[in-house]
Amino acid sequence: MSDANPPDGMMDDPNGDGKSDHHDAALLYDLIDAMYGKPWYSRFIGGLAKYTKTASHGPFVHVDVRGFRARWGQ
Numbered sequence: 001m002s003d004a005n006p007p008d009g010m011m012d013d014p015n016g017d018g019k020s021d022h023h024d025a026a027l028l029y030d031l032i033d034a035m036y037g038k039p040w041y042s043r044f045i046g047g048l049a050k051y052t053k054t055a056s057h058g059p060f061v062h063v064d065v066r067g068f069r070a071r072w073g074q
């Protein structure tokens, strides 16, 4: 998701504002975070963090399924 146009290894523009930035990472973060608490999501409980764009990478969201809830970053 979010790397189809262009397929360059960088997040595209999921919020459709014409830019690829931390707002796009925040959109994905919020979508995932909203799944917590739903019974079907219990097997995916884990880490979630959003990262802003830097000189070395674009904005991105870290997701893992470590088995307990963890949050960090901005």
Ligand SMILES: [Ca+2]
Residues within 6 Å of the ligand: 002, 003, 004, 005, 006, 007, 008, 009, 010, 011, 012
């Ligand atoms: Ca892309």
Ligand SMILES: [Ca+2]
Residues within 6 Å of the ligand: 012, 013, 014, 015, 016, 017, 018, 019, 020, 021, 023, 024
């Ligand atoms: Ca955007």
